[in-house]
Amino acid sequence: MTIREQLEQQELQFLSPNACPNLGHAQRMRPEESCPYRTEFQRDRDRILHCNSFRRLKRKTQVFLSPAGDHYRTRLTHTLEVAQIARTISRAMGLNEDLTEAIALGHDLGHSPFGHSGESILNSICPHGYRHYEQSLRVVDIIEKNGAGLNLTEEVRNGILCHTNRIADTKEGNVVRIADRIAYMNHDIEDAIRAGILRKEDLPSDVVEALGDTKTKRITKLVGAVVEHGTEQIGMAPEIQAMHDKLHAFLFERVYYNPIAKQExxxxxxxxxxxxxxxxxxxxxxxxxxxxxxxxxxxxxxxxxxxxxxxxxxxxxxxxxxxxxxxxx
Structure with a gap:
């Protein structure tokens, strides 16, 4: 057997029954000869990592438009943090880590310049509308490689499309959707404190008590809640979900719509x-x-x-x- 075939057999042996293995899945729009060393989901991860759109993420806004400091997040560092959180969850739950990583690395390839501000204006002036998750799929299908696209597997394409507000066809895709929010809520708190528009003491006291008073504690708590909830339905216990949602609403009020953060x-x-x-x-x-x-x-x-x-x-x-x-x- 080739190394790829050995890896495919290991997936069947060790992954959760709710995981998405390569065998029986991982079909592409255009059939290709298999790689002797990498599974199809590994190949998707590598194609995304090496594409032009991925490299451009380093100069795209996360929350603060073109910040002067070196330590503010960009769309690239956000993507890497999502991938790390999603991989941690998937590994702990026995899901397909390669599929998870590929979706996470590709989920924001279609984001416009100037973050959600750019998305909003393009959506208002383009007759076709503009939503970054749909554009991310368009990037990998049509725009990359001078119009040839990356020819990704169906599972990765679906996970990219569904990462914002839809239920994905795979558990791995739904892990990325939750990891995306865990990542951006916590790193946006850190960036907002660094920018002086938020103080650590401003966070809701019940959220701090439930999730923790540092970024590390909050991420650990939320990741643990997803893992403990199990693979039947990717989510969190209701009481943790409630605190997660309260923190999310707080950030929209105090950071995302803050006139200082949005002054440009x-x-x-x-x-x-x-x-x-x-x-x-x-x-x-x-x-x-x-x-x-x-x-x-x-x-x-x-x-x-x-x-x-x-x-x-x-x-x-x-x-x-x-x-x-x-x-x-």
Missing amino acids: ENKAKLLIETLYTHFISHASLLPAQYLAIAEKEDIHRAVCDYISGMSDGYAVDLYKDLFIPKGWE
């Missing part, structure tokens, strides 16, 4: 609107890959794909090149 949001929206309108009117300036999308689908789809793939810095630089006068050299 109107500028970001103006920038994206201006770029969008410009390329709708000047389609010939689009890169060749996006011109092909315009011809196959329509110009709005192509412009939305182009802008949503930009990093914060690239969008700002492009705006300057197009609309800010330069000194005569």
Whole structure:
């Protein structure tokens, strides 16, 4: 047997009955010859890790737009933290860690520049609408590799699509959905405290008592709650879920809608609107890959794909090149 075949047999022997093994699953839209060393879910993980969209996450906003400090989260560091939490849960529950990791690494590939501010404005101006989880699937299916896509397995594609607010077809996909929220709630608390818009003492006292007074304690408590809940239905005990939800609501009130955190949001929206309108009117300036999308689908789809793939810095630089006068050299 090849190493891959040995790994597939080990999965059948050691994974939970509720896990998703490679054998009997892991079908691709376009059939490919198998790798002798890696399972299909391992190959998906590697394709995501090496793709252009993954590298651009390092320059995309998480909560604070283009923060000056080195220690604020970006979309890339958020993705890595989600992957770590999701893998911990999956390993403890006997689920497929490779499938979990692939979904986690790919879940935010479609995020726009300037985080959810960018998502909101693209959703309002593009006739097709814009939701980052749907765009993430579009990235891996259509946009990556100059239009060829990554040809991922159905289970990874489904997990990426469902990571925000849908029930995934696999337990691993649902683990990523919960790990995503565990990660961003806790690292956003840390970033908000670093930014001076939140104090540790501001957190609801009953949440602190139930989940812990540090990031490590809260993550450990929430991860443990998911593991202890079991694999039949991925979730948490009701009392822990209630504290989780209360913390989530608190962060929306005090951080995500905080005027200090969002003070540059109107500028970001103006920038994206201006770029969008410009390329709708000047389609010939689009890169060749996006011109092909315009011809196959329509110009709005192509412009939305182009802008949503930009990093914060690239969008700002492009705006300057197009609309800010330069000194005569």
